[in-house]
Amino acid sequence: MTANAPGQVCLMQGNEAIVRGAVEAGIHFAASYPGSPSSQILGMLGKIARERNFYAEWSTNEVCALQACCGASLAGARALCVVKQNGLLCTADALHCAAQHGVKGGLVIVSSDDPSAHSSTNEFDSRWQALSAGIPLLEPTTMQEAKDMIPYAFELSEAVGQIVLVRLTTRVCHGRGNVALGALPEKPRALERVKEWDRMVCVCYMHGPALQKLEELRQRFEVSPFNHYDGPEAPRRLVIAGGTGCLYGQEALRRLNAGAETGFLALGTLWPLPEAYILKHLRAAEEVLILEEVDPFLEQAIQALAGREGLRVRFLGRSGGALPRIGELDPDNVTAAIARLIGASLPEKRPAGELELPVREMSFCAGCPHRATFYLLKRAMRQEKHPGVVVGDIGCYFMAGQSAGQYAYQVCNCMGSGVNVAEGLGQLTNYGLDQKVVTMCGDSTFFHTILPGLVNATYHNANMLLIVLDNSATAMTGFQPHPGTGLTAMGEAVKPMDIPKILDAVGCKVEVADPFDVVEAEKTLRRLLDQPGMNVLIMRQPCATLKAKERSRKPVRVYVDQSVCLGDGCGCDKYCSRVWGCPGNTWDFRNNKAQIDPVTCVGCGVCAKLCPSGAIRVEEESEERNRCVPAGADLTTKGGEEA
Ligand code: SF4
Numbered sequence: 001m002t003a004n005a006p007g008q009v010c011l012m013q014g015n016e017a018i019v020r021g022a023v024e025a026g027i028h029f030a031a032s033y034p035g036s037p038s039s040q041i042l043g044m045l046g047k048i049a050r051e052r053n054f055y056a057e058w059s060t061n062e063v064c065a066l067q068a069c070c071g072a073s074l075a076g077a078r079a080l081c082v083v084k085q086n087g088l089l090c091t092a093d094a095l096h097c098a099a100q101h102g103v104k105g106g107l108v109i110v111s112s113d114d115p116s117a118h119s120s121t122n123e124f125d126s127r128w129q130a131l132s133a134g135i136p137l138l139e140p141t142t143m144q145e146a147k148d149m150i151p152y153a154f155e156l157s158e159a160v161g162q163i164v165l166v167r168l169t170t171r172v173c174h175g176r177g178n179v180a181l182g183a184l185p186e187k188p189r190a191l192e193r194v195k196e197w198d199r200m201v202c203v204c205y206m207h208g209p210a211l212q213k214l215e216e217l218r219q220r221f222e223v224s225p226f227n228h229y230d231g232p233e234a235p236r237r238l239v240i241a242g243g244t245g246c247l248y249g250q251e252a253l254r255r256l257n258a259g260a261e262t263g264f265l266a267l268g269t270l271w272p273l274p275e276a277y278i279l280k281h282l283r284a285a286e287e288v289l290i291l292e293e294v295d296p297f298l299e300q301a302i303q304a305l306a307g308r309e310g311l312r313v314r315f316l317g318r319s320g321g322a323l324p325r326i327g328e329l330d331p332d333n334v335t336a337a338i339a340r341l342i343g344a345s346l347p348e349k350r351p352a353g354e355l356e357l358p359v360r361e362m363s364f365c366a367g368c369p370h371r372a373t374f375y376l377l378k379r380a381m382r383q384e385k386h387p388g389v390v391v392g393d394i395g396c397y398f399m400a401g402q403s404a405g406q407y408a409y410q411v412c413n414c415m416g417s418g419v420n421v422a423e424g425l426g427q428l429t430n431y432g433l434d435q436k437v438v439t440m441c442g443d444s445t446f447f448h449t450i451l452p453g454l455v456n457a458t459y460h461n462a463n464m465l466l467i468v469l470d471n472s473a474t475a476m477t478g479f480q481p482h483p484g485t486g487l488t489a490m491g492e493a494v495k496p497m498d499i500p501k502i503l504d505a506v507g508c509k510v511e512v513a514d515p516f517d518v519v520e521a522e523k524t525l526r527r528l529l530d531q532p533g534m535n536v537l538i539m540r541q542p543c544a545t546l547k548a549k550e551r552s553r554k555p556v557r558v559y560v561d562q563s564v565c566l567g568d569g570c571g572c573d574k575y576c577s578r579v580w581g582c583p584g585n586t587w588d589f590r591n592n593k594a595q596i597d598p599v600t601c602v603g604c605g606v607c608a609k610l611c612p613s614g615a616i617r618v619e620e621e622s623e624e625r626n627r628c629v630p631a632g633a634d635l636t637t638k639g640g641e642e643a
């Protein structure tokens with residue numbers, strides 16, 4: 001990543017290519033909040049920051065990250081802000097204001113979109129934010145372009161004094177390809193003292209100059225090296241593509257042997273559109289197919305351009321049914337769309353694999369403390385006179401809205417929303433809503449966006465319970481540090497922030513429980529549900545994967561004594577594998593009894609506390625090896641009572 005070897009070709013993931021591009025651009029500053037599919041970028045930057053003499057941080061949230069980049073830019077620094085699609089939306093106010101006041105040192109935002117929402121709650125098209133804020137937008141197709149676009153984006157940003165948005169999608173972030181390295185700057189450019197009349201102040205009269213910058217950018221994009229055309233000089237049928245659509249489109253034209261008569265225009269500069277360049281290839285076209293992820297962004301813009309020029313062109317794409325309106329593009333749906341465009345029959349489908357893979361449900365990991373919390377919560381809520389309302393939030397525990405968490409949620413909006421939605425419901429309990437209101441957040445989300453809502457709910461004394469699922473990690477995105485962990489992105493040890501002390505300072509009633517100590521945790525939970533006002537319960541137990549990584553769990557063996565397990569006959573209806581649902585609890589179909597998968601099980605011992613027959617045993621593996629511990633004995637927590 002830091003080798004000064006211009007011309008050397010390396011196999012790189014898209015996220016790695018972005019990091020390399022940032023190093024070649026000589027960045028001074030990088031900030032991000034983790035979000036898939038681009039979480040690795042800042043993690044890698046943090047590791048090489050000292051060597052390359054720049055600063056990198058995992059910010060508390062995306063607004064902090066972008067505004068810190070604005071501060072760095074004022075001192076002439078090149079600043080890189082990395083967010084995912086939802087994070088970009090979080091920055092909307094900051095972004096629109098920054099777009100109006102402009103930048104001094106180059107400021108580039110890399111935003112990663114997740115079409116089909118592989119690791120997100122929703123799919124979203126970041127490109128609208130560039131349009132709305134009035135900033136330039138680039139989108140790479142290959143790993144080489146991902147690397148090359150970063151220095152280009154910084155140069156562009158400084159040339160016109162504007163933020164540049166580089167949009168990635170999952171397949172570019174996680175795909176791999178060859179990248180020819182460029183040269184590294186010898187030493188970082190010197191920072192500039194902020195002078196008395198230097199200005200990055202958002203006032204409305206800056207709107208006009210911001211629009212002028214867009215016009216200047218349009219001129220630059222007319223000759224950008226990131227736009228290419230292949231095909232006949234005046235094509236009747238034209239394919240226009242951006243991002244992954246370019247690769248799928250090129251592959252489809254090859255498969256259909258249609259490259260000679262069909263024009264193919266690949267765009268890397270998506271906003272403002274290089275209108276003259278597009279029109280040059282569009283004028284003769286009768287039919288145009290647009291390939292893009294996810295919304296008909298280019299389709300609408302190019303359609304408007306054609307209309308303005310009085311061209312009679314039939315457009316096909318995401319909005320006209322030629323391609324699915326939602327979800328990812330793929331080689332098959334793109335090939336089918338191009339085959340329809342040119343009137344060709346579809347090439348023979350590639351044979352599918354012999355094995356039909358089963359659909360994998362979203363599930364908490366084996367030994368995940370959230371499974372225990374949601375199990376206890378569901379049980380406690382069912383025992384209320386009127387079932388309560390559970391308001392979800394975003395993190396691993398988003399999965400609690402599905403079978404992994406006993407379908408716990410009635411409502412779940414976006415990251416940090418839970419405490420606010422619950423506050424609204426909690427206030428209504430004084431106006432006739434006869435239900436308990438519970439919400440939750442993880443420790444990273446607590447710092448990210450919960451604090452203002454917590455202050456609001458406490459100040460207005462809402463009747464609600466906030467459960468802080470403190471697993472000591474930003475687990476879902478790969479264990480990045482947050483203010484509660486005592487580490488920075490650059491590996492520095494700092495004083496961690498104490499969540500109970502913060503809650504105490506805000507004035508909430510706070511208790512702490514261990515979800516693996518199921519008896520005590522349930523008692524505390526039920527007591528707090530009955531307590532009026534704003535209550536907080538911290539469910540504290542480190543993430544199972546973190547414990548496994550740190551090897552901080554006692555080595556134990558968990559197994560089912562099949563002579564005690566009555567299987568289908570015991571009336572528990574496969575309680576461990578069906579209801580509790582840890583991936584370590586499986587079924588032995590030969591004996592029709594439960595079993596533990598020793599590879600998956602991490603030895604938390606909670607299923608042993610829940611088995612009604614006491615058939616699940618936990619056995620220490622080290623100093624007291626072979627001592628069989630009866631069900632209910634607590635090897636991992638202070639409790640020890642049977643559930
Ligand atoms: S919960 Fe206990 S008794 Fe029921 S199937 Fe599982 S191990 Fe057997």
Ligand code: SF4
Pocket residue numbers: 366367368558582583584585596600601602603604605606607608
């Ligand atoms: S002890 Fe039981 S609940 Fe814990 S990881 Fe193993 S199988 Fe899952």
